[in-house]
Amino acid sequence: MAQRTNRMFTLASRPKGMPQESDFKLVEAPVPEPADGQCVVKALYVSVDPYMRGRISEAKSYAAPVEIGGVMVGGVVGEVVESKNPRFAVGDIVQGEFGWQEYALTDGRGVRKIDPTIAPISTAIGVLGMPGLTAYFGLLDIGQPKEGETVVVSGAAGAVGSIVGQIAKIKGCRAVGIAGTDEKCKYLVDELGFDAAFNYKTTDNNVEKLKELCPQGIDVYFDNVGGEITDAVIPLLNVKARMSICGQISQYNLQKQETGPRWLWALIVKQARAEGFLVFQFADKFQQGAVEMAGWIKDGKLKFREDIVEGFENLPKAFIGMLQGDNTGKRLVKV
């Protein structure tokens, strides 16, 4: 077989503030022949997610940062094109953390086979993958919504937020979304069944708007955004409210750490809590979560949208746009 050429994006420099396309470098290299136990996967869909911003910064975090010159991290859905691993046959569709590259050589650890008859294979890095599971466990295990409660979600039109609000509805809650365009808000209410949504960019007073849309106060806040949006939620927390802290996308591209009003006193007065999480802490329950969500999709209770950018070479642009809020639903790149 003629040797394949791989294309991959490596990290050229650590972004200062919002990443630039020049922070990534397109590199070519031959794809090595698989040894015994290995296989080669050709990428079909590559994920771009907010968490990646943290992985390319130098700051200490839950995982080592991508090194300068290293291949950019990311989830991939691909097809096995060569295999010397008995678990995988050529033609199998698989999902793995292969990063931003067209071909990956893998020994199969952490790689799962995807059944294309359940849902479109791209959902393995979307609603039935990491973002969907983040919504599922972050809302249900951390937020613990009860029937009749009010759930507010920021970044509501994103891959995670759009699922959070729908699960809140499935659980009998009032779901209120905060998003950054009128179109996104319309989508949340008209297509996904949120009870209400508002565009924080065109709202003068987020606290007053939340008061109007949450007449019973806020019991669960699922935070993807942080900053001023979260500040506006705090005065409206109910007694025993739970804040499920999933992301802080408003803060990731700041060159200087932002300050904001101190609000811990509000947790005391409301006997409330704020809890951060990483989806990986629920790894032993991923299967259960994905099965339940696949059922909701089948029953028409859970909808999802994919915001697909075409072309491997557009990965950096797709990533940067997602950080700027261009996407509605799960953004991914079709190779």
Place this chain on the structure above:
Amino acid sequence: MAQRTNRMFTLASRPKGMPQESDFKLVEAPVPEPADGQCVVKALYVSVDPYMRGRISEAKSYAAPVEIGGVMVGGVVGEVVESKNPRFAVGDIVQGEFGWQEYALTDGRGVRKIDPTIAPISTAIGVLGMPGLTAYFGLLDIGQPKEGETVVVSGAAGAVGSIVGQIAKIKGCRAVGIAGTDEKCKYLVDELGFDAAFNYKTTDNNVEKLKELCPQGIDVYFDNVGGEITDAVIPLLNVKARMSICGQISQYNLQKQETGPRWLWALIVKQARAEGFLVFQFADKFQQGAVEMAGWIKDGKLKFREDIVEGFENLPKAFIGMLQGDNTGKRLVKV
């Protein structure tokens, strides 16, 4: 019987910033005769506590504020001097929320009898009362310390903090205190058995100091203070750390809400949580907590100090001094 004259402190004005003595007014009035079912209690010890600052501000909180002209709230240990209530005999020692007054007329609701043979009666508003129970449940139920973990407490030499560190030691944890004078720090380590303590007022870099004193990081943070002290704890939180938010005394007397660095991202990275509480939420377990702590006192495992100010008329001064950190241990006023 000649009619008694009551003295009471009423709220004269809502403090702006740190309360002044002139915010309180000493008022005299006759003590009414008890009707059937009522009794008259003469105050022996009156409590001054940080939470009272919140109760004299106008801000919405978990309880209605003291009205201008209303008697100042507060826990009292006193003696029944007249009784037309079969539950109480003249001479009984009782504890109730009678407020800052020498005599209280009560129907006995929320009043508990104190057994003077168990511990000094003043402990009913100290280590075996609200402050001690706050430490007990705030640490054990909210903080959930496990053997071998590191517990940091701010306001460590106060009525609550001094108990928190000792319970942490009883549970096999490393206990580190943050306080505002060298004497307090010495007391915490030499007399109460804290593993370490430091004076934040004379420490250049609180983060570096905490790093030195908490080489294994911080698993539980019991916060009485907030502000910059809490900012310094956050970078050192361990994975799955718990912040038990009890008080924010650094913030209570600010005339303008303070801003500080945003840190919710740290909860995500550490899968950590911050939870506020009010001791009243554990009311159904108060008896159990008090019994266990009385046992620890008897066994010499739990020590306490009372910072007693003499004279009813000194209540405002004692309260203001406590807000400024004058006290070591539980401050109360002996009538």
